[in-house]
Amino acid sequence: MRLAAKGKMTVREIIFEATQTLEKAGIPSARLDAEVLLAFLLRCNRLAFIKNPDEAPSKKQLADFERLIARRAKGEPVAYLTGRKAFWSFVLEVNPSVLIPRPDTEVIVEEALSVAQREAWSNPRILDIGTGSGAIALALACEIPGAAITATDISSAALKTAQKNAAALKLDQPVVFREGDLFEPVDGRFDLIVSNPPYIGAEDFESLPAGVKNFEPDEALRAGQTGLEFYQKLIYQAHGYLAENGWLLLEIGATQEQEVRAIFEAHKDFYERVDVREDYAGLPRVIKGRRR
Numbered sequence: 372m373r374l375a376a377k378g379k380m381t382v383r384e385i386i387f388e389a390t391q392t393l394e395k396a397g398i399p400s401a402r403l404d405a406e407v408l409l410a411f412l413l414r415c416n417r418l419a420f421i422k423n424p425d426e427a428p429s430k431k432q433l434a435d436f437e438r439l440i441a442r443r444a445k446g447e448p449v450a451y452l453t454g455r456k457a458f459w460s461f462v463l464e465v466n467p468s469v470l471i472p473r474p475d476t477e478v479i480v481e482e483a484l485s486v487a488q489r490e491a492w493s494n495p496r497i498l499d500i501g502t503g504s505g506a507i508a509l510a511l512a513c514e515i516p517g518a519a520i521t522a523t524d525i526s527s528a529a530l531k532t533a534q535k536n537a538a539a540l541k542l543d544q545p546v547v548f549r550e551g552d553l554f555e556p557v558d559g560r561f562d563l564i565v566s567n568p569p570y571i572g573a574e575d576f577e578s579l580p581a582g583v584k585n586f587e588p589d590e591a592l593r594a595g596q597t598g599l600e601f602y603q604k605l606i607y608q609a610h611g612y613l614a615e616n617g618w619l620l621l622e623i624g625a626t627q628e629q630e631v632r633a634i635f636e637a638h639k640d641f642y643e644r645v646d647v648r649e650d651y652a653g654l655p656r657v658i659k660g661r662r663r
């Protein structure tokens with residue numbers, strides 16, 4: 372695609388050409404991505420293209436857009452190109468040190484809120500393990516006034532991003548961030564432990580879309596040979612950190628329900644009321660268990 376060389380072009384023409392380039396590169400959401408990237412660059416809303424299809428961006432804007440489209444054509448996710456991703460009720464800064472938060476992960480937030488409401492906790496102690504961009508912890512911080520929330524990650528770069536996201540939200544009650552392996556950086560007991568851990572096994576990793584496999588952080592995705600490594604550790608190690616009647620909530624991959632249920636079952640003297648919640652596509656997405 373050589374837009375800048377063509378001189379003046381309208382947004383209608385630009386979007387048409389960029390869509391064709393992305394389609395040829397096998398990007399399924401070609402038109403949407405072209406519009407989102409152009410809107411990002413021109414600092415406007417996609418609606419502006421419908422209202423003013425004959426607007427002509429500057430030569431510099433065309434050249435910048437061309438570079439973004441070339442990167443998208445190589446599979447780089449739109450969220451890394453724009454540096455932001457909507458999650459829950461806010462927009463998070465994202466970069467290649469963090470997993471791009473998925474809409475499916477909002478289901479663990481919904482489930483955590485419904486557990487917190489049913490238990491009628493006041494000022495619950497909440498722990499989010501592997502917080503990444505801070506998505507789950509920050510959504511809970513926005514929704515549960517008075518919650519004491521700790522969020523951990525093994526990646527210092529991810530934690531820096533999460534801290535920036537927390538600062539941007541100007542929360543009443545600050546989230547505490549800790550760096551380290553699983554429970555290692557925290558003390559005490561929690562009413563609610565949530566985690567969306569890495570859960571991709573070695574074989575499944577190979578069949579991930581290129582945009583995920585080549586651009587999102589390995590340490591946010593890979594979980595040993597079987598994909599179950601983190602579930603085994605979290606379900607076992609949480610014994611030392613769950614308060615009485617405290618809940619452990621874990622996001623799971625769509626095919627992992629039976630295996631993760633079996634891990635809870637192996638700890639049935641510790642957990643009760645083990646249950647699975649589906650996402651909006653009807654796939655198993657969150658498993659939870661309560662400390663007896």
Ligand SMILES: C[S@@+](CC[C@H](N)C(=O)[O-])C[C@H]1O[C@@H](n2cnc3c(N)ncnc32)[C@H](O)[C@@H]1O
Nearest residue numbers: 472501502503524525526552553567568569591
């Ligand atoms: C699947 S991502 C989830 C990120 C975020 N919670 C979300 O839902 O978008 C898993 C996160 O776990 C972190 N992680 C990987 N191994 C870890 C470990 N041993 N201890 C703590 N965090 C870990 C990764 O750095 C990554 O941020």
